[in-house]
Amino acid sequence: MTIVLGIGFILMLIGFWGLLTRRNMIKMVLSIAIAETGLQLIMIAIGFIKGRTAPILDSEVLKLEGVLKVVDPVPQALVLTAIVIGVAVNALMLTFIIRLYQQKKSLDISDYRAMKW
Amino acid sequence: MIKRSISLLVVFGFVLIFWKMLTSWLPMTDLQGVAKEYVSREPEELGAINVVTAIVVTYRGLDTLGEVSVLFLAATGVAVLLRRREKKIKTGKTKRPSSEFLQTGAALLTPFVVMFGAYIFINGHLSPGGGFQGGSVIASAMLLLFLTFPGYKFKHTALNWIESISGASYVVVGILGILLAGGFLDNRVLPLGEYGKILSAGAIPVIYIFIGLKVGTELAGILENLKHEH
Amino acid sequence: MTALVILLGIGMIVAACMAIYLKNLIAAVVAAGIVSLFASVVYLILAAPDVAMTEAAIGAGLSTAIFIYAIKHTREEEVEND
Numbered sequence: 001m002t003i004v005l006g007i008g009f010i011l012m013l014i015g016f017w018g019l020l021t022r023r024n025m026i027k028m029v030l031s032i033a034i035a036e037t038g039l040q041l042i043m044i045a046i047g048f049i050k051g052r053t054a055p056i057l058d059s060e061v062l063k064l065e066g067v068l069k070v071v072d073p074v075p076q077a078l079v080l081t082a083i084v085i086g087v088a089v090n091a092l093m094l095t096f097i098i099r100l101y102q103q104k105k106s107l108d109i110s111d112y113r114a115m116k117w
Numbered sequence: 118m119i120k121r122s123i124s125l126l127v128v129f130g131f132v133l134i135f136w137k138m139l140t141s142w143l144p145m146t147d148l149q150g151v152a153k154e155y156v157s158r159e160p161e162e163l164g165a166i167n168v169v170t171a172i173v174v175t176y177r178g179l180d181t182l183g184e185v186s187v188l189f190l191a192a193t194g195v196a197v198l199l200r201r202r203e204k205k206i207k208t209g210k211t212k213r214p215s216s217e218f219l220q221t222g223a224a225l226l227t228p229f230v231v232m233f234g235a236y237i238f239i240n241g242h243l244s245p246g247g248g249f250q251g252g253s254v255i256a257s258a259m260l261l262l263f264l265t266f267p268g269y270k271f272k273h274t275a276l277n278w279i280e281s282i283s284g285a286s287y288v289v290v291g292i293l294g295i296l297l298a299g300g301f302l303d304n305r306v307l308p309l310g311e312y313g314k315i316l317s318a319g320a321i322p323v324i325y326i327f328i329g330l331k332v333g334t335e336l337a338g339i340l341e342n343l344k345h346e347h
Numbered sequence: 348m349t350a351l352v353i354l355l356g357i358g359m360i361v362a363a364c365m366a367i368y369l370k371n372l373i374a375a376v377v378a379a380g381i382v383s384l385f386a387s388v389v390y391l392i393l394a395a396p397d398v399a400m401t402e403a404a405i406g407a408g409l410s411t412a413i414f415i416y417a418i419k420h421t422r423e424e425e426v427e428n429d
Contacts, residue, residue: 030367040398041386098420
């Protein structure tokens with residue numbers, strides 16, 4: 001549907017804006033998570049066909065002529081993987097933040113300038 | 118000031134790209150290409166009712182292997198970075214135990230939630246569900262135990278053994294697919310059986326049980342490392 | 348159906364704006380959990396039950412818990428007066 005595509009694009013823009021302007025490190029990770037949710041909405045909305053049903057072939061009618069009656073199952077398989085990888089990478093980013101906090105006791109990213117030239 | 122205007126310019130550039138993509142998009146009206154082949158050939162070749170499960174486990178099995186590796190790498194990274202240093206002297210703070218209502222409720226509910234999670238990943242090929250969903254439900258049951266009993270610790274050896282054996286068995290079943298059937302992670306190593314029973318669709322239930330156990334124990338391990346940090 | 352999708356979309360956008368503008372970190376994390384919850388309902392309307400289950404269990408449950416543990420470890424410890 002075009003409406004869900006628009007909502008996904010707006011969520012991605014909000015995520016990018018939060019990532020560029022916030023200085024608290026935990027807020028930056030939160031914005032990355034929101035942008036990932038928006039992207040997954042876009043992928044599922046592209047695979048939707050109007051008037052058709054979920055790709056589970058449990059009756060005889062669907063088994064014989066499933067090609068005419070189900071939505072696209074390939075984006076759903078890709079998004080399933082993407083959600084789990086997203087939460088694992090968020091957890092790893094948060095452990096980096098915990099370790100950095102133990103060094104300097106500050107959550108502001110402009111205090112960590114050791115790698116800037 | 119300069120930083121704020123550069124960020125505005127970047128976001129405005131993305132708005133232009135997204136607007137172009139949104140206005141020139143036509144909704145799909147028919148299955149095309151690879152999806153059409155998957156949906157039309159799947160009942161005879163693989164015998165699973167849930168097409169998304171068949172795609173994730175057999176047709177695109179290498180993607181799932183890569184995803185299990187990324188999850189393992191992230192969990193290992195969390196465990197190594199948050200390792201406890203030498204034993205600190207215990208500060209005098211003892212946590213107050215939670216109320217009796219919460220303790221009784223959590224102790225009663227946890228076996229049912231774990232059983233529900235196991236039901237979800239055993240029936241992955243017959244109804245919506247599968248290994249990832251069932252694994253996260255099992256990790257939620259562990260989270261309930263962590264929130265209720267403040268000093269709760271796992272037996273690390275049991276968790277580590279379950280996780281390692283599940284991961285290794287997943288790869289062993291894949292290699293059996295090369296030796297006995299079409300290719301890596303082919304599910305015709307076991308007989309296809311009747312359409313719609315639990316013991317059907319070849320090796321798909323077996324593979325999903327291993328994936329479900331591995332994902333569940335990994336997410337529970339991440340939660341435990343984040344909780345007991347000091 | 349379209350009216351439900353529009354209502355959920357407005358809820359998601361308002362919650363996402365609140366998540367990046369609130370000063371209280373725990374409230375921001377709860378707002379991000381609301382975004383995941385509404386997204387799970389939209390996936391169900393778009394005929395994707397597997398993805399809806401996964402997003403509800405992981406996005407609105409485990410992700411919020413991981414963020415709250417991280418916030419707990421990066422706060423200044425309160426001085427105990429006895």
